[in-house]
Amino acid sequence: xxxxxxxxxxFLATVLVNNFILFRFLGLCPYIGVSKNTDSALGMGMAVxxxxxxxxxxxxxxxxxxxxxxxxxxxxxxxxxxxIAALVQLVEMIIQKTAPALYEALGIxxxxxxxxxxxxxxxxxxxxxxxxxxxxxxxxxxxxxxxGVGFTIAMVLMAGIRExxxxxxxxxxxxxxxxxxxxxxLLAIAFLGFSGMI
Amino acid sequence: MDxxxxxxxxxxxxxxxxLFGIALAVSSHIFHVPSDPRVEEVYKVLPDLNCGACxxxxxxxxxxxxxxxxxxxxxxxxxxxxxxxxVAAIMGVAVDASKHKEVAFIFCCGGNEAKQLAEYQxxxxxxxxxxxxxxxxxxxxxxxxxxxxxNACNFDAIRIDEEGLxxxxxxxxxxxxxxxxxxxxxxxxxxxxxxxxxIECNSKDRGKDVMDxxxxxxxxxxxxxxxxxxxxxxxxxxxxVIDHLKCNNCLKxxxxxxxxxxxxxxxxxTEEIQCPQK
Numbered sequence: 001x002x003x004x005x006x007x008x009x010x011f012l013a014t015v016l017v018n019n020f021i022l023f024r025f026l027g028l029c030p031y032i033g034v035s036k037n038t039d040s041a042l043g044m045g046m047a048v049x050x051x052x053x054x055x056x057x058x059x060x061x062x063x064x065x066x067x068x069x070x071x072x073x074x075x076x077x078x079x080x081x082x083x084i085a086a087l088v089q090l091v092e093m094i095i096q097k098t099a100p101a102l103y104e105a106l107g108i109x110x111x112x113x114x115x116x117x118x119x120x121x122x123x124x125x126x127x128x129x130x131x132x133x134x135x136x137x138x139x140x141x142x143x144x145x146x147x148g149v150g151f152t153i154a155m156v157l158m159a160g161i162r163e164x165x166x167x168x169x170x171x172x173x174x175x176x177x178x179x180x181x182x183x184x185x186l187l188a189i190a191f192l193g194f195s196g197m198i
Numbered sequence: 199m200d201x202x203x204x205x206x207x208x209x210x211x212x213x214x215x216x217l218f219g220i221a222l223a224v225s226s227h228i229f230h231v232p233s234d235p236r237v238e239e240v241y242k243v244l245p246d247l248n249c250g251a252c253x254x255x256x257x258x259x260x261x262x263x264x265x266x267x268x269x270x271x272x273x274x275x276x277x278x279x280x281x282x283x284x285v286a287a288i289m290g291v292a293v294d295a296s297k298h299k300e301v302a303f304i305f306c307c308g309g310n311e312a313k314q315l316a317e318y319q320x321x322x323x324x325x326x327x328x329x330x331x332x333x334x335x336x337x338x339x340x341x342x343x344x345x346x347x348x349n350a351c352n353f354d355a356i357r358i359d360e361e362g363l364x365x366x367x368x369x370x371x372x373x374x375x376x377x378x379x380x381x382x383x384x385x386x387x388x389x390x391x392x393x394x395x396x397i398e399c400n401s402k403d404r405g406k407d408v409m410d411x412x413x414x415x416x417x418x419x420x421x422x423x424x425x426x427x428x429x430x431x432x433x434x435x436x437x438x439v440i441d442h443l444k445c446n447n448c449l450k451x452x453x454x455x456x457x458x459x460x461x462x463x464x465x466x467x468t469e470e471i472q473c474p475q476k
Binding site for chain 1: 203214215226229323
């Protein structure tokens, strides 16, 4: 029972309180770059959820069964990047062959995620110890999935705002990216309201 | 110092790298998806300007549409006839000859003669100026000379003449229509590249109103319509309009026009865009 409660807490924390984009400021490049319309933001978000969950699973095994036994934990960044890059390539190929429709929806965003710092962030946070204890496998996966969901929520919200901004009467010097930055900061402040919830 | 840690790190990362490499190499064979080679070929002959004149988001998408969707081969405006021919050769179809090269033209010669109602001191941009009561000019159809079209042009095809009016240089114009979209007054229209006589006014107001607002405006007197030997000029809502396909450059309309809004193109035409029949 305690376990389920903790898992739910982790999920809620990564989605809302410690939102990867709006609280940790990871993955800001796609946040500004791909948030011009809701459809592509959603596509990107789905791809990130997929890759983050998969990354959480694979890097957990790599870390605990490869790096820890050989006492080379200090190589985690290089190992994680290698793993993520190879994984995304592999997944892209498999999806292209087996599910062309899904590839059309995710395809152009998958390569973008390869070097996304938010994905690396999931792996790095998962390896961190919590009160001297390693996070369990399930908790790591939930954290990865939750981070992806949080990313998607922030992306879609931002895309919705920017779609409205496109038709709004914005002063010429603020048009485009400047007003998007202002909207992003306001959104981040709004998400600050969730802090202290857990 | 423990040497084994160096050995382990090299071994573990090396093995990881080799494993991933092999896995990717194998899976690229297993999951190989044959793609249409014509997409690449078509993409190569396109100018890669990504101007969007064809209606697709970039040259790559247009190449895909041509190769897969059977899209028309002559939609690339910057590439013109040459690109259309090479694309048609790759796709094994004939070029539809009905589309000829077009260039943008700015249909206003008001300049200093257009009466200013007020002095506009806001953001120097046409789209900003029209928000303030339709712009500073009395003429609702006139060029405000704030250069939204000049700023929109990516190909250096618009220059500013001595009166401050923007003028399209047909040699540089790729017909991407960026200026057409940028103009809030809809003064810029596309014309065949070889056309050389233009009625440079866009005002559909009554003759007297035009006279009040601008000394260089079409007052709808229909003199040019009557004098034209090939019936190339007709009236549209009080505005004389030339059909460039019919015009034979006799220049009679220029002589007869009382307000001198009909002009022959002043910039020299290069041979490649000269009309084939003339």
